[in-house]
Structure formats: C-alpha cells, structure tokens
Amino acid sequence: MKSKKLFFLVAIFLSLTIALGMASAADYPKKPIKFLIPFGAGGAADLMGRALAAGTKPYLGQPIVAVNRPGAGGGIMYSALKASRRDGYTVGWNSLSILTSTNIGNVPFKYTAFDHVCRIGYTGMPIAVRADAPWKTFEQFISYAKKNPGKIKIGNAGTGSGTHLTAVLIEKEFGIKVIHVPLGGKRRVPSLLGGEVEAICVPIPEIAPQVQAGQARIIIMTTAKKDPAYPNIPTLKEMGYPIVMELFRGISVPKGTPVSIINILAEAFRKGAESPEFQKIAKQKGFKVSYMGRKEFEAYLKVQDASIAKAMRLGGLVK
Amino acid sequence: MHSMALAALFEVLHIQNLFAIMVGVVFGLFIGSTPGLTISLGMVLLLPITFNLPPVTSICLLLGLFASGMTGGSFSAILLNIPGTPSASATAIDGHEMTKKGIGGRALGTAVTSSFFGGMFGLVCLALASPLIAKAALRFGAPELFALVLLGITLICSFGQTSMVKALISGILGLIIMTVGLDPMMGTPRFTFGVVELQAGISFLPAMIGLFAIPQVLVGIAGKTRVIPQYRDKISGVLPRIRDILKLLKPMSLGALVGTGVGAIPGAGGPIAVFLSYDYARRISKKSLNFGKGEPEGVAAPEAANNAVAGGALIPMLTLGIPGDPITAILMGALMIHGLVPGPLLFQQTPQFVYSVFWAFLFANIMNLLISLSTIKIWVSVLKVPEKILLPIIATLCIVGTYALRNTFFDTGIMFCFGLLAYFMNKYGFPVVPMLLAIILGPNLEKHLRMSLIISQGDPSIFVKHPISLIFIILSAISIIGPFLAPALKPKRRAYR
Numbered sequence: 001m002k003s004k005k006l007f008f009l010v011a012i013f014l015s016l017t018i019a020l021g022m023a024s025a026a027d028y029p030k031k032p033i034k035f036l037i038p039f040g041a042g043g044a045a046d047l048m049g050r051a052l053a054a055g056t057k058p059y060l061g062q063p064i065v066a067v068n069r070p071g072a073g074g075g076i077m078y079s080a081l082k083a084s085r086r087d088g089y090t091v092g093w094n095s096l097s098i099l100t101s102t103n104i105g106n107v108p109f110k111y112t113a114f115d116h117v118c119r120i121g122y123t124g125m126p127i128a129v130r131a132d133a134p135w136k137t138f139e140q141f142i143s144y145a146k147k148n149p150g151k152i153k154i155g156n157a158g159t160g161s162g163t164h165l166t167a168v169l170i171e172k173e174f175g176i177k178v179i180h181v182p183l184g185g186k187r188r189v190p191s192l193l194g195g196e197v198e199a200i201c202v203p204i205p206e207i208a209p210q211v212q213a214g215q216a217r218i219i220i221m222t223t224a225k226k227d228p229a230y231p232n233i234p235t236l237k238e239m240g241y242p243i244v245m246e247l248f249r250g251i252s253v254p255k256g257t258p259v260s261i262i263n264i265l266a267e268a269f270r271k272g273a274e275s276p277e278f279q280k281i282a283k284q285k286g287f288k289v290s291y292m293g294r295k296e297f298e299a300y301l302k303v304q305d306a307s308i309a310k311a312m313r314l315g316g317l318v319k
Numbered sequence: 320m321h322s323m324a325l326a327a328l329f330e331v332l333h334i335q336n337l338f339a340i341m342v343g344v345v346f347g348l349f350i351g352s353t354p355g356l357t358i359s360l361g362m363v364l365l366l367p368i369t370f371n372l373p374p375v376t377s378i379c380l381l382l383g384l385f386a387s388g389m390t391g392g393s394f395s396a397i398l399l400n401i402p403g404t405p406s407a408s409a410t411a412i413d414g415h416e417m418t419k420k421g422i423g424g425r426a427l428g429t430a431v432t433s434s435f436f437g438g439m440f441g442l443v444c445l446a447l448a449s450p451l452i453a454k455a456a457l458r459f460g461a462p463e464l465f466a467l468v469l470l471g472i473t474l475i476c477s478f479g480q481t482s483m484v485k486a487l488i489s490g491i492l493g494l495i496i497m498t499v500g501l502d503p504m505m506g507t508p509r510f511t512f513g514v515v516e517l518q519a520g521i522s523f524l525p526a527m528i529g530l531f532a533i534p535q536v537l538v539g540i541a542g543k544t545r546v547i548p549q550y551r552d553k554i555s556g557v558l559p560r561i562r563d564i565l566k567l568l569k570p571m572s573l574g575a576l577v578g579t580g581v582g583a584i585p586g587a588g589g590p591i592a593v594f595l596s597y598d599y600a601r602r603i604s605k606k607s608l609n610f611g612k613g614e615p616e617g618v619a620a621p622e623a624a625n626n627a628v629a630g631g632a633l634i635p636m637l638t639l640g641i642p643g644d645p646i647t648a649i650l651m652g653a654l655m656i657h658g659l660v661p662g663p664l665l666f667q668q669t670p671q672f673v674y675s676v677f678w679a680f681l682f683a684n685i686m687n688l689l690i691s692l693s694t695i696k697i698w699v700s701v702l703k704v705p706e707k708i709l710l711p712i713i714a715t716l717c718i719v720g721t722y723a724l725r726n727t728f729f730d731t732g733i734m735f736c737f738g739l740l741a742y743f744m745n746k747y748g749f750p751v752v753p754m755l756l757a758i759i760l761g762p763n764l765e766k767h768l769r770m771s772l773i774i775s776q777g778d779p780s781i782f783v784k785h786p787i788s789l790i791f792i793i794l795s796a797i798s799i800i801g802p803f804l805a806p807a808l809k810p811k812r813r814a815y816r
Binding site for chain 2: 040041042043046047050051054067068069070071072073075076079104106107150153158159160161179181182183184186187189190191193194196197208209210212213214215277280281284285317
C-alpha cells in the first residue's frame with residue numbers, strides 16, 4: 001500500500017517535471033534573462049555587452065540584465081556560467097577569453113563545457129609601433145628583430161592574453177627573439193608612446209586615435225580579412241603565414257541547454273546585433289559585426305582553440 | 320580663439336547643459352557617498368542616456384558626476400568613518416576625528432571647499448599646461464611608477480607613532496594578503512587553494528569597507544560605547560570662513576599639486592595621490608602633532624588632491640587620447656560615440672568642443688560646491704538617527720555595496736573577514752591604515768617592480784639610472800629613516816627653548 005502511494009507520487013512528480021520542462025521551451029522566455037559579462041564595468045566587453053543586451057531585449061520580450069563577473073581573465077564568469085541552470089535564463093557574453101582562460105589551465109574545463117549560441121563579431125589585434133620608428137613595413141621590422149635578438153620589446157595585455165599569444169605566434173613563426181612585456185590594458189599605449197617598448201599588440205580601437213593623430217603606425221593585421229579602414233596594411237594570412245587571431249565576442253550557454261532555446265536566443269541576438277544601440281558602440285569600439293550561427297561558431301571556435309593551444313605551448317605557458 | 324571660447328561658454332550656459340551638470344552632481348554625491356558604488360559604475364549607468372544627448376550635454380552630465388563623486392566619498396568617510404570611495408580613505412583619518420569632536424559640519428565644509436580648490440587647480444592646469452604635463456606624464460614608465468608606489472608604501476612608517484612594529488606588521492600583512500590571486504606577470508594562480516573565486520584576488524573595496532565599517536558595527540552591537548558620534552544641535556562653521564580657508568591654503572595647494580600630477584600619470588591612480596598629500600601636508604605643517612586627532616589640514620590636503628586628480632586625469636585623455644583610469648576611459652568612450660576622438664587632433668579639429676569641456680568642468684565644480692555646501696546640514700543630520708537604526712543601515716549598505724561590486728557574495732564574505740580582523744586589530748592597538756595602504760598599493764608595487772625588471776632584463780640598476788625614479792627612491796629612503804631620526808633631533812630643539 002505504502003509503496004503504491006510512493007509510486008503514484010513519483011509518477012506525478014515526474015510528469016510534472018516533464019510538463020514543466022516542455023513548457024519552458026514553448027513559452028521561453030517568461031522571466032528576465034541574466035547576461036554575464038566576464039570583465040568589469042566600463043571596459044569594452046562591458047559597454048558592448050550592455051548595448052547588445054539593450055538592443056536584444058525587444059526581440060526576447062524580457063529584460064536582459066547585465067551582470068559583471070570579472071576576474072581571472074574571464075575564468076570567474078565562465079565558472080559561474082558553467083554552474084548555472086541549463087534553462088536559457090543565464091547566458092554568457094564570451095570572448096577570446098573563453099579560450100585563453102581555459103587553455104592556460106586555471107579553470108578545470110575547456111570551451112567545450114558550453115553550448116555556443118552565436119558569434120556576434122570581432123575586433124582586430126594588430127601590431128603597432130611609434131610613428132617615428134625606423135621600420136616602415138612589417139618585413140623591415142622582422143629583419144631588424146632577426147639581426148638583433150632580444151632587442152625588441154612587444155607589450156601585451158597580460159601573459160596568456162590574446163595579444164600576448166599573437167606576439168608569441170609571430171615570434172615563433174618568424175624565428176625571432178623578442179621580450180614580451182605584460183603591460184596590461186591601461187599602460188600599453190602610454191608605454192609605446194613613452195618609448196618603453198618598441199611595439200605593442202593591441203585591439204584596434206585603443207590605437208586608432210594615435211594612428212589618426214600621427215603618433216603611431218600599424219604594421220601588420222592579424223585578422224583573417226583585411227580591415228577596410230586600413231587598406232594599405234596587409235594581414236599575416238594574405239602574406240602566406242598561418243596566423244589568424246581575432247578578439248571575437250559571442251554568446252554561450254551552459255552545456256545541455258535545449259536546442260529550441262538556443263535557437264530562440266541566437267535569432268534574438270542576431271537581430272540585437274543589428275540594433276542601432278549596438279551598432280553605435282560597435283562602430284566606436286572598432287568591432288566588426290559578423291554574425292555566425294551555432295554550427296559555424298562551433299567550427300570557428302575549434303580552429304581558434306587549436307591555435308591558442310599551440311601558442312600556449314610555444315610560449316611555454318603550458319606543458 | 321577668444322570668440323570660440325566665448326561661444327563654448329554660451330553653449331555650456333544653455334539651460335539644458337546646466338541641468339545635466341546638476342543631475343550629474345546630485346547623482347555623483349549619492350554614488351560617491353555610498354560605499355561600494357564606484358564612480359565608474361555610476362558612469363556606466365549614465366552612459367546609455369548620453370547616446371541620445373548632444374555631445375556637450377553628455378560631457379556636462381558625466382563631468383558633473385566625476386567632480387561630485389570624489390566629494391561625496393568624503394561625506395561618509397567624515398561622518399561615519401566609512402570611505403565612500405578609495406580616494407576618500409585618507410580623509411577619514413582626520414575627518415572622522417573632527418566629527419567625534421562634534422565639528423563634523425566644519426569637517427564637511429572644509430572637505431567641500433578643498434574639493435573645489437583642488438578641482439579648480441586641476442582645471443587651470445588642464446586649460447593652460449595640458450600638452451606640457453601630458454608630455455611629462457609619458458616619461459613615467461614602469462621604474463618611475465614603481466618608485467612612486469614605493470614612496471606611497473613607505474608612508475606606512477608615518478602611521479607608526481604609537482608602535483612602529485605594529486604598523487609594520489599591519490602593513491606587511493596587507494602586502495601578503497595582496498599576493499593572493501593570479502600572478503600579475505605570469506597569469507598563474509597563487510595561494511588560491513583551488514578556489515576559482517580567489518583567482519580574481521582580494522579586491523580592495525571589500526577590504527576597505529571591512530576594515531573601516533565592520534568594527535564600528537561590531538562595537539556598536541556590543542553596546543557599551545557609542546560608536547557614531549553624537550549629533551550636536553548647534554552646527555557651527557558649516558560655511559567656512561575666509562580666514563579659515565586662508566589658513567588651509569598651504570595643505571590645499573600641496574594636495575592640488577600632487578593630485579593633478581599623479582592624476583595625469585596613466586595608471587597611477589587616485590588613492591596614492593591622497594595618501595602622499597596627506598603625509599606631506601603633515602610634514603610641512605606646524606600642527607603636525609595634531610594630525611590624526613582631527614586636524615582640518617588633514618582633511619584639506621587629501622580632499623584637494625582627490626578632486627585635482629579628476630582634472631589631472633583629463634589631461635592625458637584629452638591631449639593624448641590615453642585614458643589613465645576606468646573613469647576617463649568611459650568619458651573617452653562617451654565622446655567617441657559622438658564621433659569626437661580625444662587626442663592631439665581634437666584640439667585642431669574641434670577646438671570649440673575642447674573649450675566646452677573646460678567650461679563644463681568649471682561649472683561642474685561650482686555646482687558641486689553650491690549643492691554640497693547647501694546640503695551639509697542634511698548630511699550631518701544622519702548623526703541624529705539613533706544608533707540602533709543607523710548601524711543596521713550601515714551594515715546593509717556594506718553588504719549590498721560589496722555584493723554589487725562584482726555581483727558575488729564572495730566579496731561580502733571577504734569584507735566580513737577583514738571586518739573581524741580589523742576588530743581585533745583595533746582591540747590590540749594595531750593601526751588599520753597601513754594595511755589599507757598596502758592593500759591598495761601592493762599589487763601596483765609588485766607589478767611595476769617586475770615589469771621594470773622584465774624591461775631591463777633583470778638589471779636592478781634601471782631604478783637608479785632613471786632620474787625620476789631615483790628621486791622617488793631617495794624620498795622613500797628619507798620617509799623610512801625619518802621617523803627614526805626624529806626622536807634623536809627633538810631633544811635638541813627643546814634644549815633651545
């Protein structure tokens with residue numbers, strides 16, 4: 001008698017759970033969505049993320065609440081995202097940091113611990129030198145570095161960051177020896193202009209004002225495609241070198257989120273990326289809006305991850 | 320040129336722009352006085368509004384917030400001994416002592432006037448000597464910054480009047496705590512014991528709130544002594560007399576000078592400016608023995624400094640297009656949204672806009688002075704609230720503030736740990752300010768030290784070969800040896816009398 005009652009209760013409970021689970025996909029979203037940002041208030045990731053959240057809100061019909069979870073190069077946010085429920089009410093605003101923070105081994109999972117909704121676009125991370133530097137082209141820069149091993153210092157945002165790894169890949173590809181200086185975000189441009197380092201690897205928007213003012217020059221692009229704003233600057237890829245590094249940004253959710261929910265999110269964020277709110281800030285931050293769907297983004301991440309892992313090995317950051 | 324400056328003046332005087340400044344100032348006072356709510360967070364909240372405003376109105380709104388946020392931080396520092404912003408932590412030392420003496424109104428008045436003085440000084444430097452200062456600021460590389468921060472750290476010795484050993488223990492403990500987190504150069508975890516949350520390091524805001532506010536609440540709960548100073552019916556001296564201001568001219572000028580200079584150096588930060596100016600104000604003061612016991616000069620110097628930092632920070636942003644801190648980075652972003660790219664070209668292409676920025680900053684400071692002075696009585700009346708109501712409110716603010724910082728209760732836990740630590744430190748006579756100093760400056764000290772050594776490839780002579788760095792290192796040495804020499808010199812002086 002008792003066991004029959006228990007069985008009955010379990011059956012009701014299970015059917016309720018299933019019914020609720022199905023309902024969540026059908027009338028998703030029915031409450032506000034948490035939008036985790038891996039960096040602090042005021043940075044590029046934060047401002048763009050908040051603008052995207054605002055621009056996407058009308059297409060989901062629910063508020064998208066930006067929540068900063070900075071720290072550990074993004075590791076804190078990705079850990080929090082991984083631990084949240086697979087119901088589509090917590091989404092992560094990812095970036096290249098989803099590959100760097102996981103590959104360096106500070107968190108015990110890889111980028112494959114998530115389902116990836118879509119890529120929104122990317123920013124280039126070129127190499128820049130002072131305007132009065134003796135090297136007019138990238139080739140001259142490399143040949144000087146070859147003749148003077150250990151003389152060139154290249155600044156980056158921090159050891160293991162995308163800008164550092166880009167410089168490592170260039171160093172190993174061309175067989176030169178440079179000193180990597182982890183200047184950090186605030187100090188890299190002043191250090192370049194002040195003459196402390198010879199070159200920096202830097203996201204385009206930070207160096208663009210200096211280029212326009214004639215204080216600095218970009219000598220090489222590291223994106224897959226040429227930047228129309230800098231038609232004379234070649235990319236490493238078109239020069240025949242297998243280096244592509246892009247500071248991409250997109251959306252990830254905890255692994256196992258229903259595909260129907262992922263599709264709803266992907267469609268909403270695609271439209272959100274076209275909203276005037278987001279377009280405005282994307283333009284200012286030198287961010288190329290270039291949408292990729294779920295499958296395409298997964299394939300893109302796989303290639304980028306392999307190249308990050310390679311750079312980490314070459315740079316001696318992982319064994 | 321003059322016509323353009325005049326046109327810019329009329330533009331800023333437009334009612335809509337003055338209103339924007341006012342909104343910014345009021346919002347900034349609120350943000351600044353609430354522990355845990357930072358000026359950069361306030362700016363991020365206002366930023367989306369600026370997208371749809373004309374550029375001059377946007378900058379008016381944001382500069383209003385920037386100018387008053389620094390002042391607002393000192394209000395809670397003076398009245399409740401809880402610095403609203405890190406840059407107000409030096410103000411708490413003497414400001415709160417003044418409140419205890421029952422002259423909290425006068426302390427606030429001094430803070431507001433000094434803020435105004437500092438802000439105006441920063442503005443004059445910005446308007447007249449921008450290119451020159453910006454050029455000098457660029458000479459601050461890693462070794463120079465290391466030496467500057469080292470000088471800041473040596474101030475620990477200045478807080479060891481009662482016991483040098485206890486001050487050093489407090490400071491070194493702070494330095495050790497700050498090694499928790501990701502190694503700043505290598506990116507590998509240190510002392511995190513497998514806790515991912517600790518990889519972000521110990522953020523200094525929860526530490527600061529814990530060190531200052533929690534012991535007060537704990538002592539208050541014990542109920543034996545009153546921790547919030549009694550409200551005195553007669554609030555005298557709120558409006559500072561000219562005579563008093565003139566007396567404070569020396570510490571204010573010192574603070575303004577240090578604030579503008581340090582503010583202009585990208586990545587140096589406001590807290591170091593306020594502590595340096597506090598310490599040097601004490602050294603040059605005739606009343607140096609009163610410092611720490613409620614000396615108005617100890618409020619004037621750091622308050623002038625932290626508002627001058629605002630003007631200083633605008634210098635590299637406007638002239639070079641380099642934002643030195645998160646606040647100016649957001650300001651720069653707001654300008655770029657409107658197609659205005661800060662940097663040398665801004666002065667050539669849109670000089671009228673640059674004048675508008677100067678005027679807007681001027682009016683932001685004036686508005687800040689007027690609004691702050693006229694609301695001092697309201698602020699002081701916080702002390703009228705009975706302790707049993709006020710203390711829970713403070714505790715709630717601390718919890719909400721530390722949570723809001725990074726949206727995690729982990730930081731709230733950190734705050735309580737520091738609170739408990741500070742409670743026992745107070746009980747056994749260990750000063751907490753050295754620990755705070757170490758926590759704020761420690762990460763920069765390590766970062767710039769190691770960065771310099773990477774640049775010099777391990778050669779420590781880089782610190783003495785660079786002249787600016789050498790000067791700061793000599794000053795640091797004086798700072799360390801000074802307190803030991805002072806007792807030896809004093810008896811002689813007495814003998815003369």
